[in-house]
Amino acid sequence: MALIEVTHLNKAYGKVKALQDVSFDVHESEVFGVVGPDGAGKSTLFNILTTLLLPDSGNATVLHHDVRTDYLEIRKHIGYLPGTFSLYPDLSVEENLVFFATMYQSDIEKNMPLILPIWQQLLPFKKRPAGKLSGGMKQKLALCCALIHKPTLLFLDEPTTGVDPVSRKEFWEILRSIKQQGITVVVSTPYMDEATLCDRIALLQNGQFIKMDTPQAIISDFRGTLVSLRTPDIFRLHKLLSNAPFRCTYYPYGEHMHIILEQPLEELLPQLKQFLDQHQIQFSHIQQITPSVEDCFIEIVKNSHAQNH
């Protein structure tokens, strides 16, 4: 039985359509990721599901309650970690936890085992004002506050934005352990590399779900050949590829250029090398690679653009 059921959800702010015809289900005990760039509509979706915002049209039920009418019932059983730091910066770590535990009518002692692994990391700083914690520690404290009433469903809106890579990794390990405690997690992130850590992901672009599946299925759905090559002339190459003698999609990917070809690499490799030599582009490490979720996202976005035009 699905814990969240969303059908044809729409929300607009004036002329800006933040969500367009979004439909999806979240099942029990899964980590469901909403992946998309800034401004895609992630926070709007979370605000509707956490009953802080009313949708314009469409239906959404959370824990079998309608977000429009039964919002008080929903609020009792969900935990929410908002996209911006939403604790009291002048209260200490401990004071924040005690305050929110009381607000959620929860017993700290009873639910301590649930947050203990995270709380232990915070213990050395328990007298420190929350505003003076590092980004990662802030998020861990916020997570403790969101978990202290043992919610059935946990909403995390971009929990790792502005957090260093080590803490991000740690944070995701914590999420896996939360899932093992039987709590269903809905998490949004702009980081594509984090998407693979979810059980299922939905790719959100301009308020629309452009793809929803397990990360593995999304990657195996990738059509075309993904070629990666390393070059110091990345900007020049980017310009030149628009005049390439073969159809391709290309984008810089760190220090590499990723090129999606419509034919196998063996057929096009000579042509590609000749093209690069002709324009005196130095390159190395040219090879076919397995796509990441980010590559899939870019491919899907480009394809949907191509269909629209």
Added chain:
Amino acid sequence: MKELRQILKKEFTHIFRDKITLFLVLAIPIMLVLLFGFTISTDIRHANISVMDLSADSQSKALIEKITASGYFEVVSYPKTESDINHDFKDKNIKLAIIIPQNFEEQLTNERFVTIQIISDVSDMNVASVLNNYVKAILYSFTEEYNGNSSSAIELCTEMRYNPEANSVYMFVPGIITLIMIIVTALMSSITLSREVETGTMRMLLIAPVKKVYVIIGKVIPYMILSFISTILILVISVLVFHMPINGSVWLLLFVCIIFMLTAASCGMAISALVKTQLDAMMITMMGLFLPTALLSGFLFPIDNMPYFFQLLANIFPGKWFIIAIKDVMLKGSSFIDIWEYVLILFGMASALMFISLTRLDRRR
């Protein structure tokens, strides 16, 4: 209740950790009272005046003596003609000239009204009006004494009953209490509520199953307590330093103050329910509540002298009703029966505003 206690505890922690705000909230009232009491005081002593006595009889001499004896005036010359008076204004820096008509004593005994002419220097309007009031008060008491013998009267337009010495501190104290309550209760509670909206903690509180009434009450009560302390500070200073009388019941006075505090707190809550940021809350409270209250409540400028539109406008600001009520209690010694309408108006405003803010808070957009 456990939640309410926790919210109160949290709010007090915020207040005590923010030492500057705490200091300002407690120091500003004291500073304002002393400032208004000592510097903006419009009491005038030993003002230079001229008296043109055209009758020079025993009663006119008695009147001049009474004017001099009051201590407010120093008669610097006795001009004979009106052009002499003009010279006195220019050369002797007189603020006022009194012209006693011919046959003063005779008129006083035989006629119903005697007219005394006063020429005042209105380049400083406040000084002029205060001095005029002094003269009127002296003339009034002069006729009262004289009326023992006869039924005639010196023509007087104004009665001065409750503040016969026109002691300005008495006028300022109710105004200062009003403004302080607006700053501490309305401004601080609107800022603290919109701070929660701005930092996002309000979202956390909204999705928590805690009663929203607790959230509001818990946030407002601490500032009401602070404001109550300020009010008591102001009253103590007014009584001890400026000898302000409290003719009515002190408990009634404090009760009216608490009702006004509720009204001010409700204004603050309603404002914060309408805006999204602390800055907006501050601007709207200052421009939309504090300034109009200072200007229209009758504290700086008498409401009766305002254009009709502004007289009507003054009614919607709770400060006007509060000032009337506490002036009545402090100066006239009014009891609850005399001022219940004002208390009811204040309470009605508080309930309406509180209702608006509670419904706005839980409404989702």
